[in-house]
Amino acid sequence: MVEPQPPVAPHPDIALLAPLLGVWRGHGHGEYPTISPFDYSEEVEFGHVGRPFLTYRQRTRHAEDGRGLHAETGYLRCPAPGRVEWILAHPTGITEIGEGTATIEDGVLTLNFDSTHIGCSGTAKPVTAVGRSLTIVGDTLEYGVRMAAVGEPLTHHLSAVLKRA
Numbered sequence: 712m713v714e715p716q717p718p719v720a721p722h723p724d725i726a727l728l729a730p731l732l733g734v735w736r737g738h739g740h741g742e743y744p745t746i747s748p749f750d751y752s753e754e755v756e757f758g759h760v761g762r763p764f765l766t767y768r769q770r771t772r773h774a775e776d777g778r779g780l781h782a783e784t785g786y787l788r789c790p791a792p793g794r795v796e797w798i799l800a801h802p803t804g805i806t807e808i809g810e811g812t813a814t815i816e817d818g819v820l821t822l823n824f825d826s827t828h829i830g831c832s833g834t835a836k837p838v839t840a841v842g843r844s845l846t847i848v849g850d851t852l853e854y855g856v857r858m859a860a861v862g863e864p865l866t867h868h869l870s871a872v873l874k875r876a
């Protein structure tokens with residue numbers, strides 16, 4: 712068993728990403744050429760353990776009937792100033808590594824990722840690329856996700872607006 716640790720300060724290398732830390736809740740809309748559009752609610756948590764990465768977990772529910780939809784978990788690494796790497800696992804049999812940039816300008820933190828590796832288990836739907844964009848302004852986090860999957864080229868899948876809980 713790992714003993715609980717006393718609270719530690721965020722690692723200085725993740726200072727740029729500090730606005731992400733905490734719990735976020737809100738609503739999103741999903742679509743794709745091959746499926747019916749849908750609305751969802753979402754909770755996201757970014758944490759840290761004093762090392763140069765953020766911990767990440769996300770879960771979503773259908774807006775109408777509350778059934779669980781997508782969830783994902785992973786780590787957001789900051790290996791060099793302005794560089795970010797998002798290492799993600801999905802319960803749909805997919806793993807995703809997205810790499811990109813983090814910039815802050817006029818109080819707006821912007822992160823952009825393009826997948827560099829997608830793994831698909833033997834029964835996962837075929838996904839070949841994922842792109843993600845996030846902006847954080849104060850207590851509002853907005854994101855978009857696009858993907859190339861099931862024979863479609865890189866196409867919009869999700870957009871959401873979350874508020875700091």
Ligand code: HEM
Pocket residue numbers: 739741743745746749751753771780781782801805807836837838841856858860861868869
């Ligand atoms: C907020 C996060 C997400 C939500 C709420 C969500 C929700 C959904 C829903 C409701 C469907 C249609 C029903 C189904 O096939 O299960 C779907 C399809 C799909 N999603 Fe997502 N999704 C999310 C994120 C992602 C991500 C990050 C990926 C890729 C890494 C992804 C890949 C797919 C694929 C491949 C399909 C199947 C499309 C088809 O069969 O034509 N989704 N998603």
